[in-house]
Amino acid sequence: xxxxxxxxxxxxxxxxxxxxxxxxxxxxxxxxxxxxxxxxxxxxxxxxxxxxxxxxxxxxxxxxxxxxxxxxxxxxxxxxxxxxxxxxxxxxxxxxxxxxxxxxxxxxxxxxxxxxxxxxxxxxxxxxxxxxxxxxxxxxxxxxxxxxxxxxxxxxxxxxxxxxxxxxxxxxxxxxxxxxxxxxxxxxxxxxxxxxxxxxxxxxxxxxxxxxxxxxxxxxxxxxxxxxxxxxxxxxxxxxxxxxxxxxxxxxxxxxxxxxxxxxxxxxxxxxxxxxxxxxxxxxxxxxx
Amino acid sequence: xxxxxxxxxxxxxxxxxxxxxxxxxxxxxxxxxxxxxxxxxxxxxxxxxxxxxxxxxxxxxxxxxxxxxxxxxxxxxxxxxxxxxxxxxxxxxxxxxxxxxxxxxxxxxxxxxxxxxxxxxxxxxxxxxxxxxxxxxxxxxxxxxxxxxxxxxxxxxxxxxxxxxxxxxxxxxxxxxxxxxxxxxxxxxxxxxxxxxxxxxxxxxxxxxxxxxxxxxxxxxxxxxxxxxxxxxxxxxxxxxxxxxxxxxxxxxxxxxxxxxxxxxxxxxxxxxxxxxxxxxxxxxxxxxxxxxxxxxxxxxxx
Amino acid sequence: xxxxxxxxxxxxxxxxxxxxxxxxxxxxxxxxxxxxxxxxxxxxxxxxxxxxxxxxxxxxxxxxxxxxxxxxxxxxxxxxxxxxxxxxxxxxxxxxxxxxxxxxxxxxxxxxxxxxxxxxxxxxxxxxxxxxxxxxxxxxxxxxxxxxxxxxxxxxxxxxxxxxxxxxxxxxxxxxxxxxxxxxxxxxxxxxxxxxxxxxxxxxxxxxxxxxxxxxxxxxxxxxxxxxxxxxxxxxxxxxxxxxxxxxxxxxxxxxxxxxxxxxxxxxxxxxxxxxxxxxxxxxxxxxxxxxxxxxxxxxxxxxxxxxx
Numbered sequence: 089x090x091x092x093x094x095x096x097x098x099x100x101x102x103x104x105x106x107x108x109x110x111x112x113x114x115x116x117x118x119x120x121x122x123x124x125x126x127x128x129x130x131x132x133x134x135x136x137x138x139x140x141x142x143x144x145x146x147x148x149x150x151x152x153x154x155x156x157x158x159x160x161x162x163x164x165x166x167x168x169x170x171x172x173x174x175x176x177x178x179x180x181x182x183x184x185x186x187x188x189x190x191x192x193x194x195x196x197x198x199x200x201x202x203x204x205x206x207x208x209x210x211x212x213x214x215x216x217x218x219x220x221x222x223x224x225x226x227x228x229x230x231x232x233x234x235x236x237x238x239x240x241x242x243x244x245x246x247x248x249x250x251x252x253x254x255x256x257x258x259x260x261x262x263x264x265x266x267x268x269x270x271x272x273x274x275x276x277x278x279x280x281x282x283x284x285x286x287x288x289x290x291x292x293x294x295x296x297x298x299x300x301x302x303x304x305x306x307x308x309x310x311x312x313x314x315x316x317x318x319x320x321x322x323x324x325x326x327x328x329x330x331x332x333x334x335x336x337x338x339x340x341x342x343x344x345x346x347x348x349x350x351x352x353x354x355x356x357x358x359x360x361x362x363x364x365x366x367x368x369x370x371x372x373x374x375x376x377x
Numbered sequence: 378x379x380x381x382x383x384x385x386x387x388x389x390x391x392x393x394x395x396x397x398x399x400x401x402x403x404x405x406x407x408x409x410x411x412x413x414x415x416x417x418x419x420x421x422x423x424x425x426x427x428x429x430x431x432x433x434x435x436x437x438x439x440x441x442x443x444x445x446x447x448x449x450x451x452x453x454x455x456x457x458x459x460x461x462x463x464x465x466x467x468x469x470x471x472x473x474x475x476x477x478x479x480x481x482x483x484x485x486x487x488x489x490x491x492x493x494x495x496x497x498x499x500x501x502x503x504x505x506x507x508x509x510x511x512x513x514x515x516x517x518x519x520x521x522x523x524x525x526x527x528x529x530x531x532x533x534x535x536x537x538x539x540x541x542x543x544x545x546x547x548x549x550x551x552x553x554x555x556x557x558x559x560x561x562x563x564x565x566x567x568x569x570x571x572x573x574x575x576x577x578x579x580x581x582x583x584x585x586x587x588x589x590x591x592x593x594x595x596x597x598x599x600x601x602x603x604x605x606x607x608x609x610x611x612x613x614x615x616x617x618x619x620x621x622x623x624x625x626x627x628x629x630x631x632x633x634x635x636x637x638x639x640x641x642x643x644x645x646x647x648x649x650x651x652x653x654x655x656x657x658x659x660x661x662x663x664x665x666x667x668x669x670x671x672x673x674x675x676x677x678x679x680x
Numbered sequence: 681x682x683x684x685x686x687x688x689x690x691x692x693x694x695x696x697x698x699x700x701x702x703x704x705x706x707x708x709x710x711x712x713x714x715x716x717x718x719x720x721x722x723x724x725x726x727x728x729x730x731x732x733x734x735x736x737x738x739x740x741x742x743x744x745x746x747x748x749x750x751x752x753x754x755x756x757x758x759x760x761x762x763x764x765x766x767x768x769x770x771x772x773x774x775x776x777x778x779x780x781x782x783x784x785x786x787x788x789x790x791x792x793x794x795x796x797x798x799x800x801x802x803x804x805x806x807x808x809x810x811x812x813x814x815x816x817x818x819x820x821x822x823x824x825x826x827x828x829x830x831x832x833x834x835x836x837x838x839x840x841x842x843x844x845x846x847x848x849x850x851x852x853x854x855x856x857x858x859x860x861x862x863x864x865x866x867x868x869x870x871x872x873x874x875x876x877x878x879x880x881x882x883x884x885x886x887x888x889x890x891x892x893x894x895x896x897x898x899x900x901x902x903x904x905x906x907x908x909x910x911x912x913x914x915x916x917x918x919x920x921x922x923x924x925x926x927x928x929x930x931x932x933x934x935x936x937x938x939x940x941x942x943x944x945x946x947x948x949x950x951x952x953x954x955x956x957x958x959x960x961x962x963x964x965x966x967x968x969x970x971x972x973x974x975x976x977x978x979x980x981x982x983x984x985x986x987x988x989x
Contacts, residue, residue, distance in 0.1 A: 094554060095555060095558055096492060096496075097560065102479070102526075119466065204461035211425060211457075212480075213448065214478055538842075541718040542979065544718070545871065569872060571872075646961065646964070646967065650961075658955060674847065
C-alpha cells in the first residue's frame with residue numbers, strides 16, 4: 089500500500105452541531121486569553137467577588153468581628169438584596185467589564201471587516217444568527233462568569249455558612265433577580281461592544297471607543313450635573329443607567345430620584361439601535377461586492 | 378450534472394445583471410469569462426445562495442439553490458478574489474476552524490487541515506502566524522480553506538491576482554492538478570485568458586447578463602486547416618517566392634511570424650520541401666487557430 | 681530628441697534591506713517590459729526613475745540629467761502607479777483637468793485635452809461622476825489617462841492591466857503600443873508574462889536587486905546555453921521519429937507528451953536538429969503536423985533565470 093502524493097479525499101461525515109456557533113466562540117475565547125494583558129485584567133475583575141465572599145463569611149461570624157463594627161459598618165455585612173446589587177452593579181465591576189471588552193471584544197467584528205473574513209464565514213453553512221451569536225457568546229462568557237456565576241455562588245456560600253435557608257425564605261425572588269439582571273448586563277455589553285466593533289475596521293480604534301464612550305458618558309453626566317443639578321441628567325451616563333436598573337431588579341431604592349424605567353428605556357433604545365446597526369452592517373457585507 | 382441553472386433573472390435595481398441565464402457545468406474545469414459587469418460575480422453569488430434570483434431555478438450538486446443554500450455551501454469550496462484571513466492565529470487553526478464551521482467534527486477538521494496545507498505547499502509554514510504570510514502564501518491559504526471540507530465543487534475567483542510570475546505558475550499547477558483529479562469540479566472565474574486556457578477544458582462567456590457562448594475550448598478555437606503560422610531561420614525571400622508562384626499567399630508580421638495560406642491542391646509537405654531546397658530552417662510550424670481572446674472578442678461583439 | 685533612461689551603478693537600500701544593487705541599464709525608446717518576482721526591486725527601480733526616492737549609490741538620468749529635484753522633467757514623464765491614488769471626491773473630469781492645470785496647461789487647453797483623454801480611455805460617459813463610484817477597470821483607465829494627459833515622452837506603467845477584463849486589456853495594450861511608436865519610451869512593469877509578451881519583446885528581468893537579463897526575449901533564450909532547447913513535434917509516427925532522433929548526438933532527451941503523437945525533444949544544437957528534421961520531411965520519410973518551441977516564451981526564460989528547478 090502506498091500513499092500517493094497529491095490531493096486525497098476526506099471520507100468522513102459531516103455532523104449536525106447542536107451549537108453551530110460554538111467553534112466561533114471557542115476560537116475567540118482562545119484568542120482573548122492569549123493576549124498578554126488580558127489575563128491579569130480578567131483575574132483582577134474577580135477581586136470584588138473574593139472580598140464579597142469574605143464579607144459573607146464575616147456576616148455569619150459577626151460576633152467574632154465585633155471590632156470591625158463601627159456603627160454604620162454593620163450594614164455592609166448584612167446579606168440582603170442590596171448586598172447583591174452592590175456586587176453586580178458596582179462601579180468597579182462595570183468598569184472592569186468595559187476593560188475586558190477592550191481586550192477581548194474590540195476585534196470581534198472589526199477584524200472580520202478589516203481582513204475581509206465575513207465572506208469566508210458565510211460561504212459555510214452558517215446562519216447570520218449563528219455568526220452573531222457566536223461572537224456575542226464570547227462576551228456573554230465573560231459577563232456571566234463575573235456576574236451570575238459569582239452571585240449564585242454567594243447564595244450557596246451564604247446558605248452553607250448560615251446553615252439554613254433564611255436568605256431564600258426572606259427573598260425568594262433573589263436568584264431570579266440575579267439571573268435577570270445578569271442577562272440584562274450581558275445583553276447590554278454584547279450589543280455595546282459589538283456595535284462599537286462594527287463602527288471601525290481598526291480594532292485599536294474600537295478599543296479606544298469602548299473605553300472612551302463609557303467613561304465619557306459618565307463624565308458628561310457629571311459635567312452637566314455640575315451646572316444644572318438636575319437628577320435626570322443621569323440618563324446620559326451608561327453606568328448610572330445600569331445602576332438604576334439594578335436597583336429595581338433588587339428591590340432597592342435607586343441612588344437618584346429618577347424612575348428606573350427611564351434608565352431601562354434609554355438602555356433599551358440603545359440596545360435596539362445597536363442591534364439594528366449590527367444587522368445592517370452584516371447584511372451589507374454578506375452580499376459580496 | 379453538478380450544476381444546472383435555468384432561466385435565471387436578477388436585477389440590481391434597474392440594472393439587469395442576469396437575463397435568462399441557463400447553463401449546466403460539465404465535468405472538469407470550466408472557465409467563466411466576461412467583461413466587468415457581465416454578471417459573473419452575480420452568478421456565483423446566486424449559486425452560493427447569497428442572492429435570490431427574481432425568476433428561475435437551479436440545482437447545485439442536486440440541491441435547490443433557492444431552498445437549500447446551506448447544504449450547497451457545505452459541499453462547495455469558495456476561494457474569494459479578495460485577500461481574506463483572520464489575524465492572530467496560524468494556518469492550521471485557521472483552516473481547521475473553517476473546516477469545523479463547514480460541519481466537520483473538530484478532530485477531523487484538524488487532521489484534514491494539516492493534509493490540505495501540505496497539499497497546497499504550506500506544510501512548512503503551517504504553524505506560523507498568518508500576518509507573516511506573503512501574498513502567494515495567502516492565496517494558497519485561501520485555496521486550503523476552500524478544500525478543507527473536501528468539496529465536490531470549487532469556485533475560484535481570480536486565483537492568481539496579485540501574484541508574481543512564480544506564484545501564478547504554482548497556483549495554476551495546483552489547480553490543474555485538482556482539475557485532473559476528476560473528482561472535483563472547478564469553476565474558474567478569471568480575467569486572464571491564458572490561465573483559463575491552461576487549466577480549463579470548457580468555458581462559459583457572459584456578457585451583459587446573458588450567456589453568449591459556452592463549450593469546449595478546443596472546439597471554440599476555430600481551426601483553419603489551410604492557414605499555417607511559421608517561424609524560420611534563414612533567408613526567406615526565395616522560398617516565399619517559390620511558394621507564391623505555386624499559389625500560396627502569405628503575410629509577415631513585425632515579429633517575423635509568417636502566416637501562410639495554402640491552396641487546396643498543395644500538400645503541406647511541399648512547404649518543407651521548398652524550404653529544404655532554399656536552405657531555410659523551419660523552426661515553428663502550426664496550423665493556425667484563433668486564440669481564445671479572438672473568440673472572446675467576437676462573442677462579446679466587439680470590433 | 682529621443683528619450684533615454686540611463687542607470688549607472690544604481691544602488692539603493694533601506695537600512696539592512698537591499699532594494700537594488702549595482703544596476704546598470706540603458707533604456708531607449710519603444711516598449712520595454714520590466715519583470716521580476718515580488719521583492720526583486722522593481723518598485724524600487726521605478727521609484728528611483730521617477731525621482732520619488734534618492735539612490736544610495738550611483739545615479740539614474742533621463743537624457744543625461746539626473747531625475748531628482750528637477751520639476752520640469754516631470755512634464756515629460758507620465759507615471760501610472762500600481763495603487764490607486766485619487767481624490768475620491770473629484771469627478772474623473774475634474775481630476776484630469778486640475779492635473780493638467782498643474783502642468784501649466786491653460787484653461788482652454790486643459791479642458792480640450794481632458795475631453796480628448798476621456799474619449800481615448802472611454803470614460804466620457806462617467807466623466808462627471810465622482811471617482812469613488814468608479815469600478816476597478818474605470819479607475820485603471822483613469823490612471824492611464826492621467827499618465828498620458830500631459831503628452832509625456834516617457835511613460836512608466838506599473839501593472840497597468842490589473843483589474844481589467846480581457847477586452848479592456850486588449851484596448852489598453854493597443855493604447856500602449858500606439859503610444860510606444862513615434863519614438864516614445866514606455867516602461868511597463870507586470871507580473872503577468874503573457875501580457876508583457878503581447879506588448880513587447882524587449883525585457884529587463886530583475887531578481888534579488890540585480891538585473892539578470894536585458895534584451896530581446898528570444899535572444900536571451902539563445903544565450904541560455906546551459907539549458908537545451910525543447911522542441912515539440914506532433915506527428916502520427918512519433919515513435920519512429922523518436923527512434924531516429926535518439927541516435928543523433930545533439931539530442932539530449934526525448935519524451936512523449938500526454939498524447940502519444942506529441943514528442944518532446946531536448947537538443948543543444950537547434951541548427952543540426954532542424955536540419956535533420958527538415959530533411960526527413962523533405963525526403964518524405966515522415967509527415968509532421970506541428971512544430972513548436974514550448975520553452976521559447978517569457979515564462980520559461982523567466983523560470984530559467986530565476987533558478988526554478
